[in-house]
Amino acid sequence: MNAISPPLALIAELTHRCPLHCVYCSNPRELKHRADELSTEVWARVFREAAGAGVLQADFTGGEPLARPDLVDLIRAARGAGLYVSLITSGLPLDEARLDAIVAAGLDHIQLSFQGAQEEIASEISGTKSHAHKLRVLEWLKKRRVALTLNFVIHRENIEQLEEMLEIGESSSAGRIEFANVQYYGWGFANRERLLPTRAQLDRSVEFLESAQRRLRGKMSVEFVVPDYYAKYPKPCMGGWGRKLMLISPDGEALPCHAARMIPGLRFDNVKERSVLDIWENSEAFRKFRGEGWMPEPCKSCDRREQDFGGCRCQAFLITGDAAATDPVCSLAPERARVDAVLAAVNGRGADSAARAEWVYRPNPA
């Protein structure tokens, strides 16, 4: 086995507490409580260990990271360790004074998430009124020196609003705008039948966004993620298992990805007990699907195995029941028919069909 290359980014899930209840939240179905959360001091040590292990960037996420009263100290600690610090936030708990404090602490980049282009859909998706406040935050950000990315999570109910979303981006100070289709794990999986766009919607959106990319080249970077259910080949999930990223959950467990807890039999180590580098190199969970040794056919002999690393382990488990199966979105996967059946149902009844399941909202843990 080759030497293990160092992790590049640390995803710091500071808390699972969040005032929003988004129906596609990337947090696990079982949320951690405030009492489980790591202290400021442990996080500061984790940032130093991560930088020492080769990590370049820390992405502060949640839940809502602003729910941590010590966020300014955490930013200062990560920046002090030499990391590039991004904050992924709904913006909801932000006022101008707090914004000034986090920018002064050394925050490099804010990613502000949006649930739609209009109040109505945003409130329905997030179960909270937050859209108008986000627009205020955009105005405050124009006067401050911090990089800005707008992130719109896309699905069947808002994919027709891309033009208005882009207008929000163009009238802001954002250097990047992401149109990221929902990924179907956890809460997104529970709401999948209502969230998956139709093939026709997807084709129109790709055409629109490609033309926006050309028009805005050099001014704003326009990025988009299509739902991999419609792809021919799987995504290189997390850049490969245990290859680039480490996620630390609010209680200190180190995970190879946001959703890895769903995979049965994986044992996770905790930064309270072991160092970041030790976990990266030796943790059973990180070794499990690292490299190519675990791969079944057709991955094992596939020319694309170094590009997509066999796709997503959590998706393989969710759809086939076997975490070591080829990602079933791959057109070469033995289980691709299961994905096609889901698409057939979505495209058969169409986006305007009356068939509407109730949303499963993500709760706010204590």
Next chain:
Amino acid sequence: MELDSRPCLAVGCRLNESDGKGRMLLMPERALRLNGPSLEIVERCDGRRTVRQIISELQTIYSKAEPGKVEQDILGYLALLRDKRALDFASNAAATENEGKG
């Protein structure tokens, strides 16, 4: 690209500290490894030098290379960084005005 414009790193883009692990240009969701010519170029994107000056300085450093090739490589690399939103370009007039205020 205006040869008289003055490139500087966009907000949210910075060089990491030199700590023996190599120089990296850090930016939202990305990091670019810099070495040799790419580092020489980025270090000169300081909002004071014009594109023309950067080309001229690099042509001096890489004097064995064909000057036209050096110019093309630099323009290509600056355009790449601009498209990744890593560089802003101040027009010559604006930069002069800023210097006057400074």
